[in-house]
Amino acid sequence: MPAAELPAPRTAAAAESDSAPVVAVDRVTVRFGDGGGRFRRARTAPVDALSDVSLTVREGEFAVLVGPSGCGKTTLLRVVAGFAQPTTGTARVHGAAPVPGRGVGVVFQQPRLFPWRTVGGNLAFALARHGVPHADRAARAEELLDRVRLPGMSHRRVWELSGGQQQRVAIARALAAEPRLLLLDEPFAALDALTRERLQEEVRTLAARTRTTVVFVTHSADEAVLLGSRVLVMAASPGRIAADLPIPLPRNADTDVPALRGTAEFARLRAELSAALRGPAAR
Numbered sequence: 001m002p003a004a005e006l007p008a009p010r011t012a013a014a015a016e017s018d019s020a021p022v023v024a025v026d027r028v029t030v031r032f033g034d035g036g037g038r039f040r041r042a043r044t045a046p047v048d049a050l051s052d053v054s055l056t057v058r059e060g061e062f063a064v065l066v067g068p069s070g071c072g073k074t075t076l077l078r079v080v081a082g083f084a085q086p087t088t089g090t091a092r093v094h095g096a097a098p099v100p101g102r103g104v105g106v107v108f109q110q111p112r113l114f115p116w117r118t119v120g121g122n123l124a125f126a127l128a129r130h131g132v133p134h135a136d137r138a139a140r141a142e143e144l145l146d147r148v149r150l151p152g153m154s155h156r157r158v159w160e161l162s163g164g165q166q167q168r169v170a171i172a173r174a175l176a177a178e179p180r181l182l183l184l185d186e187p188f189a190a191l192d193a194l195t196r197e198r199l200q201e202e203v204r205t206l207a208a209r210t211r212t213t214v215v216f217v218t219h220s221a222d223e224a225v226l227l228g229s230r231v232l233v234m235a236a237s238p239g240r241i242a243a244d245l246p247i248p249l250p251r252n253a254d255t256d257v258p259a260l261r262g263t264a265e266f267a268r269l270r271a272e273l274s275a276a277l278r279g280p281a282a283r
């Protein structure tokens with residue numbers, strides 16, 4: 001579809017600028033290694049994985065963190081999830097210090113499912129932790145599988161599924177707790193190119209339909225532009241946010257996502273992001 005035929009975009013700026021902050025990261029520094037090892041040779045210089053990072057993600061935004069290896073993307077996501085504590089500064093999710101698993105769904109590069117349980121068993125475990133009564137869990141698991149396009153797969157064993165199907169189950173498990181915030185750390189990096197494209201399209205549509213706030217980590221500029229309502233370019237040594245690019249592509253539940261990849265606007269934004277990744281601020 002040529003860019004001229006695209007429906008008017010509901011841009012990040014227009015739709016989310018006045019919505020409530022879901023994530024508020026304020027002047028966060030994370031320093032690993034204090035150089036205080038007991039033996040001189042074991043001492044290493046401290047690493048500022050993040051230095052003075054501030055970030056606000058508002059309700060309904062799809063924020064993508066992109067940047068070179070070691071620039072602190074995973075560390076920032078772990079701080080927001082409550083898995084890592086800032087050395088200085090504060091992180092807040094819905095106004096409170098983040099507690100792992102509370103109101104936040106997390107998806108990692110590897111699906112990390114229980115291999116001895118069925119697909120339904122994996123989802124039932126997550127639903128139980130979320131307080132869903134036993135009698136309701138099978139029906140809820142089926143609903144979740146519908147949402148990730150795996151209907152009727154509840155009785156399958158995890159090892160019977162492809163990598164892409166396992167990652168869909170991991171996404172369904174993250175959705176089990178009805179999170180208002182979804183954090184994804186390179187969830188498609190281990191998948192083949194076609195599966196990856198399909199899952200990108202599904203996650204984009206799912207987020208648009210449910211208006212879930214998302215923070216997504218990737219190395220891929222294509223993935224960042226396709227998925228994000230906004231892309232945060234990070235740079236290393238020390239880890240920091242070097243640029244914040246709005247992505248004014250259409251984001252509705254019925255947007256034809258595959259067609260977006262072929263538009264002139266997508267190509268323009270992709271070039272803009274590449275320039276930002278190579279630019280002086282990102283070095």
Ligand SMILES: Nc1ncnc2c1ncn2[C@@H]1O[C@H](COP(=O)(O)OP(=O)(O)OP(=O)(O)O)[C@@H](O)[C@H]1O
Binds near residue numbers: 032049071239
């Ligand atoms: N637990 C740790 N102890 C010491 N250093 C760490 C630890 N975790 C991360 N680091 C360092 O912090 C920096 C940022 O790491 P992080 O994993 O956040 O980067 P990243 O951008 O996610 O990298 P990648 O894209 O390769 O996954 C790196 O220099 C890394 O070596």
